[in-house]
Amino acid sequence: MKMIMPFANGFEEIEALAVVDLLRWAGIQVDMVGIVGSVITGARGVRVMMDKRLNEVRIDDYDGIILPGGSPGYENLGKSRVVMEAIKQLNDRGKLVAAICYSPMLLAKAGVLDNRKATVYPGMENNIPYPREEKVVVDKNIITSQAPGTAINFALTIIKYCLGPEKANKMKKTIVA
Secondary structure, three states, X not given: OEEEEEEOOOEOHHHHHHHHXXXXXXXXXXXXXXXXOOEEEEOOOOEEEOOEEHHHOOHXXXXXXXXXXXXXXXXXXXXXXXXXXXXXXXXXXXXXXXXEOOOHHHHHHOOOOOOOEEOOOOOOXXXXXXXXXXXXXXXXXXXXXXXXXXXXXXXXXXXXXXXXXXXXXXXXXXXXX
């Protein structure tokens, strides 16, 4: 499995890095891809070196996309035509489309949440079509989660989706979640 996680300045560090760490630990390749450069600064000032730049990747090479939240990170991701097209393209191919915090609003903007259940950061529910209150929601190939505090559950749910419940349970025990 090979996932792309696009990064924009202002991303939420916990939502991005906890998920990358756990997925890589489980054996899922996650490429951290900077949409504007090779070093991206998070919402709290943490600077992260990217694996690649957006102009160096082919979306067809990926089995899914994972969008971290954070503000203004999610807004900066939403300004990228390439990121928005990748969301649509991967969803159309039935590939994993995952988003946390504010980023499920980008899925709504891309039109992939039409007739789909999802969750979003509390208080932002009116920005997605069929909001749910759960911390993590799975609807077919779409996984959404609420906030930094749900990042571990979000990552474990992605692991379960990609590698099965046995691997997810093993990871949960390993990290003492």
